[in-house]
Amino acid sequence: MYIRLRKLLTLGIVSLLCSMVVLPVHSSLQRTGEFVMARVKFGGGGDWYNDPSSDVNLLKFLEQTTTLKTHPEFTFVELNSDNVFAYPFLFLTGHGNVEFDQGEVRRLRSYLNNGGFLYIDDDYGLDKTIRREMKKVFPEKEFVLLPFEHELFHCLYSFPQGAPKVHEHDDKPSQTYGLFANGRLCVVYTFESNPSDGWADPEVHNDPPAVRQRALEFGANVVWYSLTQ
Numbered sequence: 001m002y003i004r005l006r007k008l009l010t011l012g013i014v015s016l017l018c019s020m021v022v023l024p025v026h027s028s029l030q031r032t033g034e035f036v037m038a039r040v041k042f043g044g045g046g047d048w049y050n051d052p053s054s055d056v057n058l059l060k061f062l063e064q065t066t067t068l069k070t071h072p073e074f075t076f077v078e079l080n081s082d083n084v085f086a087y088p089f090l091f092l093t094g095h096g097n098v099e100f101d102q103g104e105v106r107r108l109r110s111y112l113n114n115g116g117f118l119y120i121d122d123d124y125g126l127d128k129t130i131r132r133e134m135k136k137v138f139p140e141k142e143f144v145l146l147p148f149e150h151e152l153f154h155c156l157y158s159f160p161q162g163a164p165k166v167h168e169h170d171d172k173p174s175q176t177y178g179l180f181a182n183g184r185l186c187v188v189y190t191f192e193s194n195p196s197d198g199w200a201d202p203e204v205h206n207d208p209p210a211v212r213q214r215a216l217e218f219g220a221n222v223v224w225y226s227l228t229q
Contacts, residue, residue, distance in 0.1 A: 035062070035070045037223070038077040038084075040092040040118075044099030048092070049076070050123060054199035055091060061199075061216040062223060066156075079104035084111055089226050093121040093196050098129040105136045112137070112179075112186040117226035120189040121196040124169050134179065134187065143177035143189060152176070152188065152225045157217035163193040164214040166207065185229065188222055195219055 039055055042048050052074040059072040077084050080103045084090070090111075092098075100108065112118060120130055131143065146152060146162070153159040153176075163176045172192040179187035197205050198215020207215075 033069050035059070035068050035089075035223070035227075036075060036087060037089040037091055038075045038087040040090050041076045041078045042092065042094075042098050042100065042104075044097035044129065046094040046096035046098050046126065046129075048094045050094055051197065051200040051204060053201040053204065054093075054196045057201065058196075058199045058216060058219045058223075062220055065220065066224075068223075068227075079107050079111075084108075085114075085116070088115075088117060089223060090116065090118045091121075091196075092118060092130075093123045093126070095123050095125045096129075098126060098133050100133045100136060105133075109137050113181050116186065118187045119222050119226070120187065121194060122169075122189070122191045123194055123197065124167075127191055130189070134189075138179060138181065141179055141181075143179060146176045146178050146188075151229075152178075152185070152221060154221075155228070156221050156224045157214075159214075159218060159221070163190045163195055164198070164211070164218055165193055166198040166211055166215050167194045167205070169194065185225075188225075 037055065037059065039052075040048060055074050056072045059070040062068050063070045063072065077087060077090070079100065084107060108118070120126075122130070134143070148160060148162050153162060161174070163174045165174045169192050174193040175191045176193070177189040177191065178185045179189075195215040195218045198207050198212045199219055202209075202212065
């Protein structure tokens with residue numbers, strides 16, 4: 001009962017904070033009281049834009065199951081744009097190659113060092129290049145495997161075995177990694193798990209309802225953690 005009450009109170013505080021922020025620059029960002037997340041548009045040839053319904057459905061789920069107000073539309077941002085600082089939460093996914101130019105590397109490093117949060121979900125084939133590019137952002141840091149007892153896996157919904165296994169990929173265990181800046185977890189990376197496929201409209205991947213539910217719950221945990229840590 002105490003834990004549930006604490007979560008409800010914290011959600012109310014988060015909603016209040018969101019309502020106090022006016023997102024600048026682009027007209028689509030000039031809203032108050034709404035949580036907006038942005039998909040990262042990256043170079044290199046990977047399909048950064050795949051499954052746009054995933055972002056929308058996660059935002060709808062957050063509004064339906066928490067007191068957080070959201071703007072449920074597909075929004076994307078380029079890392080070289082000043083708009084990147086208007087978003088508290090960035091999401092990156094896709095297949096294939098990822099490349100950040102030097103300007104994007106500097107901008108992403110500044111964003112993450114100053115309170116921003118990035119969630120990366122390997123939609124298959126992303127692992128090698130995303131590790132290479134994030135090494136440009138933080139040359140002195142390594143991805144750290146998050147233990148199952150980490151708060152990320154228990155803050156709203158419990159995931160005692162870590163991120164849910166939505167798609168098999170190479171039939172390896174689900175793995176969730178983190179990057180820390182100034183002692184703060186600022187990047188979460190899911191590998192061999194692919195929760196964001198489970199957020200997509202049902203007909204996209206034909207995942208069972210129970211699988212989609214757990215994927216959405218995990219996504220809610222990531223957003224919740226990013227806003228309340």
